[in-house]
Amino acid sequence: MTRILLLGACAAVAVAPFATTGSIADDQTLRDDALALFEPIPESPDPAPDPAQVELGKALFFEPRLSEGHNISCNTCHNLGTGGADLASVSLGHRWQKGGRNSPTVLNATYNTAQFWDGRAADLTEQAGGPMVNPVEMGSTQQHVVEQLKGIPGYLPLFAAAFPKDPDPVNFANAEAAIAAFEQTLITPDSPFDRFLRGDDAAMTADQKEGLRAFIDQGCAACHNGINLGGNSYQPFGLVEKPDWAILPPGDKGRFEITRAEEDAYVFKVPTLRNIAVTPPYFHSGAVWDLSLAVDVMGTAQLGAALDAAQAASIVDFLDSLTGEMPQIVYPTLPPSTADTPRPQQ
Amino acid sequence: MTRILLLGACAAVAVAPFATTGSIADDQTLRDDALALFEPIPESPDPAPDPAQVELGKALFFEPRLSEGHNISCNTCHNLGTGGADLASVSLGHRWQKGGRNSPTVLNATYNTAQFWDGRAADLTEQAGGPMVNPVEMGSTQQHVVEQLKGIPGYLPLFAAAFPKDPDPVNFANAEAAIAAFEQTLITPDSPFDRFLRGDDAAMTADQKEGLRAFIDQGCAACHNGINLGGNSYQPFGLVEKPDWAILPPGDKGRFEITRAEEDAYVFKVPTLRNIAVTPPYFHSGAVWDLSLAVDVMGTAQLGAALDAAQAASIVDFLDSLTGEMPQIVYPTLPPSTADTPRPQQ
Numbered sequence: 001m002t003r004i005l006l007l008g009a010c011a012a013v014a015v016a017p018f019a020t021t022g023s024i025a026d027d028q029t030l031r032d033d034a035l036a037l038f039e040p041i042p043e044s045p046d047p048a049p050d051p052a053q054v055e056l057g058k059a060l061f062f063e064p065r066l067s068e069g070h071n072i073s074c075n076t077c078h079n080l081g082t083g084g085a086d087l088a089s090v091s092l093g094h095r096w097q098k099g100g101r102n103s104p105t106v107l108n109a110t111y112n113t114a115q116f117w118d119g120r121a122a123d124l125t126e127q128a129g130g131p132m133v134n135p136v137e138m139g140s141t142q143q144h145v146v147e148q149l150k151g152i153p154g155y156l157p158l159f160a161a162a163f164p165k166d167p168d169p170v171n172f173a174n175a176e177a178a179i180a181a182f183e184q185t186l187i188t189p190d191s192p193f194d195r196f197l198r199g200d201d202a203a204m205t206a207d208q209k210e211g212l213r214a215f216i217d218q219g220c221a222a223c224h225n226g227i228n229l230g231g232n233s234y235q236p237f238g239l240v241e242k243p244d245w246a247i248l249p250p251g252d253k254g255r256f257e258i259t260r261a262e263e264d265a266y267v268f269k270v271p272t273l274r275n276i277a278v279t280p281p282y283f284h285s286g287a288v289w290d291l292s293l294a295v296d297v298m299g300t301a302q303l304g305a306a307l308d309a310a311q312a313a314s315i316v317d318f319l320d321s322l323t324g325e326m327p328q329i330v331y332p333t334l335p336p337s338t339a340d341t342p343r344p345q346q
Numbered sequence: 347m348t349r350i351l352l353l354g355a356c357a358a359v360a361v362a363p364f365a366t367t368g369s370i371a372d373d374q375t376l377r378d379d380a381l382a383l384f385e386p387i388p389e390s391p392d393p394a395p396d397p398a399q400v401e402l403g404k405a406l407f408f409e410p411r412l413s414e415g416h417n418i419s420c421n422t423c424h425n426l427g428t429g430g431a432d433l434a435s436v437s438l439g440h441r442w443q444k445g446g447r448n449s450p451t452v453l454n455a456t457y458n459t460a461q462f463w464d465g466r467a468a469d470l471t472e473q474a475g476g477p478m479v480n481p482v483e484m485g486s487t488q489q490h491v492v493e494q495l496k497g498i499p500g501y502l503p504l505f506a507a508a509f510p511k512d513p514d515p516v517n518f519a520n521a522e523a524a525i526a527a528f529e530q531t532l533i534t535p536d537s538p539f540d541r542f543l544r545g546d547d548a549a550m551t552a553d554q555k556e557g558l559r560a561f562i563d564q565g566c567a568a569c570h571n572g573i574n575l576g577g578n579s580y581q582p583f584g585l586v587e588k589p590d591w592a593i594l595p596p597g598d599k600g601r602f603e604i605t606r607a608e609e610d611a612y613v614f615k616v617p618t619l620r621n622i623a624v625t626p627p628y629f630h631s632g633a634v635w636d637l638s639l640a641v642d643v644m645g646t647a648q649l650g651a652a653l654d655a656a657q658a659a660s661i662v663d664f665l666d667s668l669t670g671e672m673p674q675i676v677y678p679t680l681p682p683s684t685a686d687t688p689r690p691q692q
Contacts, residue, residue, distance in 0.1 A: 064433075070432070071432070081679060088692065292685070328677075330675065331426050344433070
């Protein structure tokens, strides 16, 4: 397990006075400090995934017939209209069962170093198959997903084009790989923050720049760093002080469920903060709907310091600057069912 | 109630021998006969709905927060990826409750003279509000829908642009009107049948042309006529012979539930046959998944004559020619929730 525990060190850094002038020199210093920690999202996926796999993956991402009831697709809980998440504390799955944790955004997930809140999937390909076969999510099985896809004749040419060397291309691993290829395209470049990083002083407001300065100086960036401002390390939730049990439910020990190592109790993958302003509610529990409150909780739980109101407000302003351009997706026409296609189990 | 009961007369028309040559003269005769009964779909909506209303309506059509659980949108049951319907006998709604009847396609619904299987909504605007407040569908109320939309600040400018003369534009009637405006754009022109009607002899195969001839001569076109090959009249299901109760469940008396007139027992709006090949299962009950079987049921129930196998097969071929070009919809980015937005009731 990789852990970045620079937090104590960073929290001890003296807090710089807030920049109020927004002078060119101040902006360049802030940019230099930021570029040492963060990285802008490229304009297009790099490397570009295979177009035929992306096309197939897009169809599968919106395909409700991958669920046992034929009414839930990847897009149901990772809705591309609502920031790649579903604006609910936990998702509703097969037979209205509730999921265990808040649905993480699929946007920019390609930049996370592991997937799921506990990092149990190494990459998007490994992640993609999980919800399909989770009994409380899409409720199917690997075998039935393949039967289903083979029972929709129009999928065969799409799989064959995406996996031309595979003599039997309609299989679960290829479905996972295609979904992952599509998800590699779901990036949100050109946020005000990215444009600022690239040199546009006017891209962020003075309040947002103050927030970025506080975000760095207060120690938030010790964990929320890199291209995704998170998604690249694991941390105990409640490093300094455990938050309320409503926010950190005792029954969910996070990464401990995977590793069974005591040190991993209540350890979670640090989530990306990209598009955070449009993806409430917050935390793995989805218990906090107000971004200001989420920032306060982070201050006390992770930094051990109550942020003053002005700092917290400017950090929220900064977080607003992390909303990028949403991907433009033409809704796919899915291959039709036939009389022999396996039917929904409702 | 408008009823077209030409069926007996048409069924008595002598059956013309199947065209086998596909000569130019045969094609023109067939086209002339068809143009007396049918009409091609225009290339674009005419009249064109207001673009600002369409833009708002598109967002609302894909908006899960219109449902009580924030997980069901219009598109869930009228999925634009699967022919504007949901490939299920009946739809799954709020708290996994089953709907009463098969979800009719939203595609080309603008050409129906009334909406719902029983015609209880006069037009798309009146229809649009129904599912939102149906307890087994989206499970909300008119009041809560308005509270919800007012609680998402980004909707106000969209409503204001769509309804510039309205001093309080975020209201239920405007939401219905905007969804209807978007649905007016959901047409599927350029099917092989439309191209044939417009003069392209090569647009339909010889089998499809035989099927069109049989469709006219056997009397199917007595009810399935007009621009939508249906959607413009009411008919008793089982006009000549009641089908199996599994197909015509006794508890659902159709239009009788609206009018309470005995003559309306088991009367339903004749559905459009456009895109029928991609929208199984069939009938208001959704009990039949095989289009060939659906054609057979129509023969015995409505025409009082078992179609011979070749006729039935050619009619199925003809129905395949009714699949048009699906609308190209860029998936909308929905206005974000805030800390004050009403939350899902799960």
